[in-house]
Amino acid sequence: MTTPPVHEHLAPLAFLLGTWRGGGRGDYPTIEGFQYTEEITFGHVGKPFLTYLQKTWNTDGDPLHTEFGYVRPAGEGGIELVLAQPTGVTETHSGVLMGRHIELATVAVGLTPTAKEVTSVRRVLDVDGEVLRYRLDMAAVGREEQFHLEAELHKQ
Amino acid sequence: MTTPPVHEHLAPLAFLLGTWRGGGRGDYPTIEGFQYTEEITFGHVGKPFLTYLQKTWNTDGDPLHTEFGYVRPAGEGGIELVLAQPTGVTETHSGVLMGRHIELATVAVGLTPTAKEVTSVRRVLDVDGEVLRYRLDMAAVGREEQFHLEAELHKQ
Numbered sequence: 001m002t003t004p005p006v007h008e009h010l011a012p013l014a015f016l017l018g019t020w021r022g023g024g025r026g027d028y029p030t031i032e033g034f035q036y037t038e039e040i041t042f043g044h045v046g047k048p049f050l051t052y053l054q055k056t057w058n059t060d061g062d063p064l065h066t067e068f069g070y071v072r073p074a075g076e077g078g079i080e081l082v083l084a085q086p087t088g089v090t091e092t093h094s095g096v097l098m099g100r101h102i103e104l105a106t107v108a109v110g111l112t113p114t115a116k117e118v119t120s121v122r123r124v125l126d127v128d129g130e131v132l133r134y135r136l137d138m139a140a141v142g143r144e145e146q147f148h149l150e151a152e153l154h155k156q
Numbered sequence: 157m158t159t160p161p162v163h164e165h166l167a168p169l170a171f172l173l174g175t176w177r178g179g180g181r182g183d184y185p186t187i188e189g190f191q192y193t194e195e196i197t198f199g200h201v202g203k204p205f206l207t208y209l210q211k212t213w214n215t216d217g218d219p220l221h222t223e224f225g226y227v228r229p230a231g232e233g234g235i236e237l238v239l240a241q242p243t244g245v246t247e248t249h250s251g252v253l254m255g256r257h258i259e260l261a262t263v264a265v266g267l268t269p270t271a272k273e274v275t276s277v278r279r280v281l282d283v284d285g286e287v288l289r290y291r292l293d294m295a296a297v298g299r300e301e302q303f304h305l306e307a308e309l310h311k312q
Contacts, residue, residue, distance in 0.1 A: 045219065049242040063201065068224045070242040072268065080268035082240040086205040086226040090238045090246035092266030108266035110248030112228065112236035 004046025009073050013050055015100050016042040016071070020132045024056075024151025030141055036064055038151050040132070048073065052083065073097075079104065081123070088115030093123065100127040117141050130155040160202025165229050169206055171256050172198040172227070176288045180212075180307025186297055192220055194307050196288070204229065208239065229253075235260065237279070244271030249279065256283040273297050286311040 006014055019041045027033040036056040043051040050071040056064040069083025074094070081093040081104050089111060095104035102125040109118050119139040126133050132153045139145040162170055175197045183189040192212040199207040206227040212220040225239025230250070237249040237260050245267060251260035258281040265274050275295040282289050288309045295301040 045222075047219065047242065051224075051242075063203065066201075068207075069240045070244075072242065072244055072270070074268070074270045078270075080244055080270060082242075082244055082246045082266065082268060084225045084238040084240045084246065086203065086207075086228065086238075088226075088228055088236055088238055088248075090240065090248050090264070090266055092244075092246050092268055094269050107268065108246070108264070110238065110246055110264035110266050112230065112238060112248055112263065113250050114228070114230045114234075114236060 006044055007046060007048045009048040010044060010050065012097060013071060013073060013079070015127050016050060016132075017044060018042065019156040020153035021156055022132075022151055022153030024149055026149045028138070028140070028146075028148050029143055035059055036151075037061075038153060040153060042071070052081070088112035089118055091121050093121075095123075101125075120145055162200055163202060163204045165204040166200060166206065168253060169227060169229060169235070171283050172206060172288075173200065174198065175312040176309035177312055178288075178307055178309030180305055182305045184294070184296070184302075184304050185299055191215055192307075193217075194309060196309060198227070208237070244268035245274055247277050249277075251279075257281075276301055 021039045023037050025035050036058060038056045041053045052069045052071055055066045058064050067083050067085045069081055072080040074080045077096055079095050079097040079102060083091050091106050092108040093104040094107050104123040106121045117140060122137040122145060124135045134151060136149040137145050138148040177195045179193045181191050192214060194212045197209045208225045208227055211222045214220050223239050223241045225237055228236040230236045233252055235251050235253040235258060239247050247262050248264040249260040250263050260279040262277045273296060278293040280291045290307060292305040293301050294304040
């Protein structure tokens with residue numbers, strides 16, 4: 001299998017393609033603050049969407065979180081993200097792409113009966129050269145939307 | 157990286173693990189009936205969930221659909237599934253596991269602004285020896301829940 005060329009609709013998002021590694025920190029009123037290492041890979045299969053695979057580890061190197069989804073260009077300056085998490089959560093996002101700055105907010109969060117209650121998620125992502133930074137705000141377990149995660153990753 | 161042992165909570169779902177290949181057919185009042193080939197892989201990473209990757213191709217061998225998600229055991233006889241699709245759709249399912257028979261129905265469907273309207277999805281899956289069969293019913297684009305897909309796959 002040879003890799004097909006990047007779909008023309010993905011040109012504005014091609015800066016994301018590849019594997020990024022780095023570290024971040026998380027916090028929330030209901031938990032203790034923590035640090036993590038992270039790897040994110042954006043891939044493509046020749047169709048007009050990116051695949052998104054994320055994995056984190058705690059400071060002992062144990063797997064922490066993972067999520068998988070798809071990024072879709074949506075017209076001029078529009079961007080969409082859908083993702084699933086093994087914690088029983090799905091996120092459906094709509095947002096804007098301005099150069100290498102992405103702002104996404106959930107239009108829907110899906111929860112299985114045993115999942116922890118998440119109400120909304122906001123994801124802001126910037127790429128500056130070989131550095132990717134993001135911040136994730138979340139409303140969950142009865143708290144209003146606020147800081148949950150931020151990280152800085154480097155292109156591999 | 158060595159593969160960790162299967163998490164003890166996954167024992168009732170271990171029959172799904174591996175790669176399955178076969179073919180199916182699809183239909184819906186709003187489209188022409190079609191046939192497809194399919195590959196499904198259930199994997200694990202040592203944690204109490206399965207990964208689920210599905211790919212289909214049309215009869216010319218062109219990629220058709222793909223989806224990715226996680227299967228979670230949920231107490232005695234309970235099962236949950238979350239998945240994302242590059243069409244801008246997320247599905248959040250809850251259901252039951254009876255031996256090697258699985259019945260899942262959506263508790264939530266998430267749609268990005270540019271996604272086609274899907275209201276509900278029902279997935280029934282059976283494994284009999286080396287054969288996996290499933291049927292998918294869907295309510296979409298204003299139609300009530302009805303047959304959309306069925307396929308028969310063989311363990312590779």
